[in-house]
Amino acid sequence: MCPKVTELHKSEVRGRIIRAAMESFAQTGYDKTKMDDIAKRLGLSKGTLYLYFKSKEDLFFGICEHSMEEGKDDDSKLFTKKENAASDAEQIYDNIRRRERGNDRIILEMVVESARNPRLRKAMHEYRQKVHDHVLQEIKKKSEDGFIRKDVDVNGIAVALVALYDGLAINRMIGMSDAMNKRAWVAMIKAMIAGSS
Amino acid sequence: MCPKVTELHKSEVRGRIIRAAMESFAQTGYDKTKMDDIAKRLGLSKGTLYLYFKSKEDLFFGICEHSMEEGKDDDSKLFTKKENAASDAEQIYDNIRRRERGNDRIILEMVVESARNPRLRKAMHEYRQKVHDHVLQEIKKKSEDGFIRKDVDVNGIAVALVALYDGLAINRMIGMSDAMNKRAWVAMIKAMIAGSS
Amino acid sequence: MCPKVTELHKSEVRGRIIRAAMESFAQTGYDKTKMDDIAKRLGLSKGTLYLYFKSKEDLFFGICEHSMEEGKDDDSKLFTKKENAASDAEQIYDNIRRRERGNDRIILEMVVESARNPRLRKAMHEYRQKVHDHVLQEIKKKSEDGFIRKDVDVNGIAVALVALYDGLAINRMIGMSDAMNKRAWVAMIKAMIAGSS
Amino acid sequence: MCPKVTELHKSEVRGRIIRAAMESFAQTGYDKTKMDDIAKRLGLSKGTLYLYFKSKEDLFFGICEHSMEEGKDDDSKLFTKKENAASDAEQIYDNIRRRERGNDRIILEMVVESARNPRLRKAMHEYRQKVHDHVLQEIKKKSEDGFIRKDVDVNGIAVALVALYDGLAINRMIGMSDAMNKRAWVAMIKAMIAGSS
DNA sequence: GATGAATGAGCATTCATTCAT
DNA sequence: TATGAATGAATGCTCATTCAT
Numbered sequence: 089m090c091p092k093v094t095e096l097h098k099s100e101v102r103g104r105i106i107r108a109a110m111e112s113f114a115q116t117g118y119d120k121t122k123m124d125d126i127a128k129r130l131g132l133s134k135g136t137l138y139l140y141f142k143s144k145e146d147l148f149f150g151i152c153e154h155s156m157e158e159g160k161d162d163d164s165k166l167f168t169k170k171e172n173a174a175s176d177a178e179q180i181y182d183n184i185r186r187r188e189r190g191n192d193r194i195i196l197e198m199v200v201e202s203a204r205n206p207r208l209r210k211a212m213h214e215y216r217q218k219v220h221d222h223v224l225q226e227i228k229k230k231s232e233d234g235f236i237r238k239d240v241d242v243n244g245i246a247v248a249l250v251a252l253y254d255g256l257a258i259n260r261m262i263g264m265s266d267a268m269n270k271r272a273w274v275a276m277i278k279a280m281i282a283g284s285s
Numbered sequence: 286m287c288p289k290v291t292e293l294h295k296s297e298v299r300g301r302i303i304r305a306a307m308e309s310f311a312q313t314g315y316d317k318t319k320m321d322d323i324a325k326r327l328g329l330s331k332g333t334l335y336l337y338f339k340s341k342e343d344l345f346f347g348i349c350e351h352s353m354e355e356g357k358d359d360d361s362k363l364f365t366k367k368e369n370a371a372s373d374a375e376q377i378y379d380n381i382r383r384r385e386r387g388n389d390r391i392i393l394e395m396v397v398e399s400a401r402n403p404r405l406r407k408a409m410h411e412y413r414q415k416v417h418d419h420v421l422q423e424i425k426k427k428s429e430d431g432f433i434r435k436d437v438d439v440n441g442i443a444v445a446l447v448a449l450y451d452g453l454a455i456n457r458m459i460g461m462s463d464a465m466n467k468r469a470w471v472a473m474i475k476a477m478i479a480g481s482s
Numbered sequence: 483m484c485p486k487v488t489e490l491h492k493s494e495v496r497g498r499i500i501r502a503a504m505e506s507f508a509q510t511g512y513d514k515t516k517m518d519d520i521a522k523r524l525g526l527s528k529g530t531l532y533l534y535f536k537s538k539e540d541l542f543f544g545i546c547e548h549s550m551e552e553g554k555d556d557d558s559k560l561f562t563k564k565e566n567a568a569s570d571a572e573q574i575y576d577n578i579r580r581r582e583r584g585n586d587r588i589i590l591e592m593v594v595e596s597a598r599n600p601r602l603r604k605a606m607h608e609y610r611q612k613v614h615d616h617v618l619q620e621i622k623k624k625s626e627d628g629f630i631r632k633d634v635d636v637n638g639i640a641v642a643l644v645a646l647y648d649g650l651a652i653n654r655m656i657g658m659s660d661a662m663n664k665r666a667w668v669a670m671i672k673a674m675i676a677g678s679s
Numbered sequence: 680m681c682p683k684v685t686e687l688h689k690s691e692v693r694g695r696i697i698r699a700a701m702e703s704f705a706q707t708g709y710d711k712t713k714m715d716d717i718a719k720r721l722g723l724s725k726g727t728l729y730l731y732f733k734s735k736e737d738l739f740f741g742i743c744e745h746s747m748e749e750g751k752d753d754d755s756k757l758f759t760k761k762e763n764a765a766s767d768a769e770q771i772y773d774n775i776r777r778r779e780r781g782n783d784r785i786i787l788e789m790v791v792e793s794a795r796n797p798r799l800r801k802a803m804h805e806y807r808q809k810v811h812d813h814v815l816q817e818i819k820k821k822s823e824d825g826f827i828r829k830d831v832d833v834n835g836i837a838v839a840l841v842a843l844y845d846g847l848a849i850n851r852m853i854g855m856s857d858a859m860n861k862r863a864w865v866a867m868i869k870a871m872i873a874g875s876s
Numbered sequence: 877g878a879t880g881a882a883t884g885a886g887c888a889t890t891c892a893t894t895c896a897t
Numbered sequence: 898t899a900t901g902a903a904t905g906a907a908t909g910c911t912c913a914t915t916c917a918t
Contacts, residue, residue: 097881117401119316123909133883138910196397200314202459203390212459237479244472247456247465252473254455255448262399262409268444275441276449280476282434320892330900332894341892491902511795513710517888527904529890538888590791594708596853597784606853631873638866641850641859646867648849649842656793656803662838669835670843673871676828688877714913724879726915735913883915894904 102140104130106154109147114193118148118201152198152208155191156215166226177277181270184253192257220246235281245280252276299337301327303351306344311390315345315398349395349405352388353412374474378467381450389454417443432478442477449473496534498524500548503541508587512542512595546592546602549585550609560620571671575664578647586651614640629675639674646670693731695721697745700738705784709739709792743789743799746782747806758821768868772861775844783848811837826872836871843867 108129112121123144127134141147166180188195202209224246230236236245256269305326309318320341324331338344385392399406421443427433433442453466502523506515517538521528535541560574582589596603618640624630630639650663699720703712714735718725732738758767779786793800815837821827827836847860 101881117316117397120401122907134909135883135911136881139881142910144909193397193400196393199455199458200390200393200397204314209460213461216456216459216461240476241468241472244468244470245476247461247469248449248453248473251452251456251466251469252445252449253452255445255450255452258396258451259413259444259448261396261406262413263406264410264413264444269448271438271441272444272448273441275438276445276473276477279437279442280473319890331892332900333898335893336898339893495902511710511791514795516886528888529904530902532889533902536889587791587794590787593849593852594784594787594791598708598711603854607855610850610853610855634870635862635866638862638864639870641855641863642843642847642867645846645850645860645863646839646843647846649844649846650839652790652845653807653838653842655790656807657800658804658807658838663842665832665835666838666842667835669832670839670867670871673831673836674867713911725913726879727877729914730877733914879916879918881915881917883913884911885913886911887909888911889909890905890907892904892906894902895900896902897900 098140101136102150103154105132105137105140105147106151110151110155110191110194113148113151113197114190117193118197148201149208151194152211155195155198156211159215159219166223167230174274174278177274178270180277181253181273185266188257192261195257196261216250219250223249249277295337299347302329302334302337302344303348307348307352307388307391310345310348310394311387314390315394345398346405348391349408352392352395353408356412356416371471371475374471375467377474378450378470382463385454389458392454393458413447416447420446446474492534495530496544497548499526499531499534499541500545504545504549504585504588507542507545507591508584511587512591542595543602545588546605549589549592550605553609553613560617561624568668568672571668572664575647575667579660582651586655589651590655610644613644617643643671689731693741694745696723696728696731696738697742701742701746701782701785704739704742704788705781708784709788739792740799742785743802746786746789747802750806750810756817758817765865765869768865769861771868772844772864776857779848783852786848787852807841810841814840840868 105126109121109126112126112129115121116125123134123137126147127137137147141150166183167176198208198212202212224242227236227242227246227249231238231240231242236242252273256273259269259272260266302323306318306323309323309326312318313322320331320334323344324334334344338347395405395409399409417440421439424433424439424443424446428435428437428439433439449470453470456466456469457463499520503515503520506520506523509515510519517528517531520541521531531541535544560577561570592602592606596606618636621630621636621640621643625632625634625636630636646667650667653663653666654660696717700712700717703717703720706712707716714725714728717738718728728738732741758771789799789803793803815833818827818833818837818840822829822831822833827833843864847864850860850863851857
């Protein structure tokens with residue numbers, strides 16, 4: 089029991105594998121990605137992956153957990169302080185996009201997979217709830233500031249905003265220009281704020 | 286040389302295959318669905334599928350085309366005549382849902398696949414465009430009726446509404462109650478209409 | 483449902499596979515035999531094996547069942563009519579050997595495997611019982627003829643004879659000359675008969 | 680450079696490894712036993728095994744040699760002094776069983792393996808010869824004492840007795856009660872002695 | 877000596893596709 | 898047309914073995 093080394097090493101490698109797998113899955117899709125692809129991307133051997141994840145599916149779940157874990161403690165402000173709703177909206181859209189960059193595809197894979205996998209579905213549902221709560225708080229602040237009318241269903245709006253963003257992600261995937269997406273986002277938020285203030 | 290033939294027989298069988306494949310893909314996902322599953326669902330042999338579609342991928346495109354074809358000549362009115370924006374919104378949501386019932390999953394598969402397949406992506410993009418146009422016309426009518434303020438970006442709103450619906454479809458897939466989804470939809474539309482009128 | 487053909491074809495191929503697998507397993511041992519080896523031996527593709535047996539293990543059980551089934555209705559006379567116990571014994575040994583030719587190894591594999599597999603163990607135990615019964619009948623006949631003393635435990639002798647044969651099979655596997663084996667067999671039987679008559 | 684060393688330490692560890700490997704092989708079979716299993720059983724690391732044995736096969740041969748070595752200088756008397764052949768026989772059976780306890784399976788593995796491995800086959804053959812010689816001496820003593828008729832082929836009987844014991848080991852492995860085995864053993868020996876005296 | 881992370885050849889199994897009937 | 902037996906390329910996973918520490 090002389091050598092001591094690596095303890096954190098393991099979780100670091102785990103992380104690297106997760107990142108590489110995300111890239112691969114995002115690029116090629118879960119099913120079409122070979123374990124070998126992921127290994128090569130890392131300059132590792134296939135066998136090594138199995139030291140950290142007991143199966144391809146397990147690796148996928150590792151990614152899911154990781155993604156959700158990461159988002160969990162994200163308390164970034166959605167709305168900035170500016171009065172200008174339009175530029176505010178644009179800013180928000182860009183912020184979220186920056187955070188999600190490259191994950192659209194894999195998130196959709198997760199959604200699709202969750203249709204088949206209760207464990208995953210539950211996890212995603214819970215996470216989604218958290219996101220809704222977060223957005224809700226942000227909206228409420230705005231609401232208190234008088235930007236949003238008191239009779240608006242803020243809970244519904246929170247859910248809708250998240251859904252709207254997801255829907256635009258789909259647009260992006262099928263090749264719609266992001267300019268158009270942003271325009272849709274801004275138009276909707278402006279209309280909503282106008283109607284709510 | 287037992288079988289009888291017709292000319293239409295072919296296209297009828299084709300249709301049955303497409304429907305069975307949609308069910309299978311929706312249930313199990315594209316990759317995990319075996320050609321055999323589809324064949325069995327139809328009481329046909331695997332080989333027969335290949336008389337109608339030259340590959341699994343081809344069958345998938347058949348489905349895509351079919352789905353889009355079907356939606357193409359759907360000029361159902363989005364907005365009813367009622368003044369009440371809320372119930373109107375609910376109605377719309379229910380209408381769309383009824384039409385799409387069961388296709389959520391396969392549409393997501395299509396989206397995901399389109400990330401990899403330019404041909405599919407182009408087709409979906411074009412179809413999406415049509416949907417946007419359709420929604421746009423509906424909105425414009427409302428706009429002319431004075432329900433929506435003239436300064437609202439109706440193009441953006443049209444795109445946003447479609448995206449919103451898609452995003453809610455995702456919510457459904459991860460187990461969110463449809464009551465909540467509908468509430469989000471209604472809240473958003475109410476806020477929007479209020480702000481726009 | 484026009485073509486009708488092959489019905490017995492299947493069970494014939496199954497048989498051919500079992501025979502080829504027996505040879506392979508006997509030659510290389512269960513674990514070291516590749517499904518591909520078996521396939522090639524038959525001029526078939528690997529995939530085909532899986533049309534008839536759902537796994538390598540299943541194929542092994544197929545062999546076990548087959549072997550036992552085959553032996554089941556074997557009511558060959560052990561003892562001939564001759565008075566000469568010695569040549570009789572030799573004859574018997576040769577007869578059994580001829581029937582078992584080449585199966586020694588695979589039977590040992592079955593025995594070894596049965597240590598781990600209750601299902602197999604039970605099947606082999608039952609089959610062994612049958613063999614014992616068969617031998618017992620034969621001995622009883624001899625006994626009635628006055629060749630064996632009445633106070634001998636024929637049940638025990640029956641079991642012992644079978645065991646003796648198995649033990650000699652082991653000798654053969656480790657390279658002992660069959661002449662020596664036969665000599666042992668004859669010596670034992672002669673001593674036994676002498677002592678029992 | 681933490682560890683201490685001795686000269687005997689090595690051969691002691693070697694011995695521990697051999698014992699652990701025997702247990703593992705007996706339990707799981709040679710092929711299905713992982714080097715890791717053996718290492719864990721010892722609280723050692725996989726790598727350490729390779730300091731003592733250059734391969735899994737080498738370890739197996741180590742076991743074989745060890746087993747044979749151990750048996751080599753076993754000059755335990757087979758026959759006790761008692762006149763009563765029956766209880767004598769029982770005694771012998773029990774003695775051998777006690778010595779072999781737990782090795783049945785691994786010995787069969789050795790036999791099976793020897794079909795493929797000339798080196799092992801030769802070693803086992805030689806060892807078997809030794810056992811035969813040992814048994815032969817014992818029998819001869821009995822023979823001189825007048826228990827066995829002079830015209831009996833004691834060489835053959837010696838080989839047969841060993842084979843009989845092996846065959847009964849097979850019975851045990853497939854779940855036959857040891858009571859039955861012992862009964863067979865006794866019946867045969869009684870018949871033989873009766874016939875020989 | 878001892879360790880255990882890394883390796884990669886090896887293999888069972890799957891499944892889209894073909895084709896003789 | 899329809900069939901379904903046959904195919905074989907593709908791939909997830911295992912595990913004996915090595916080697917830097």
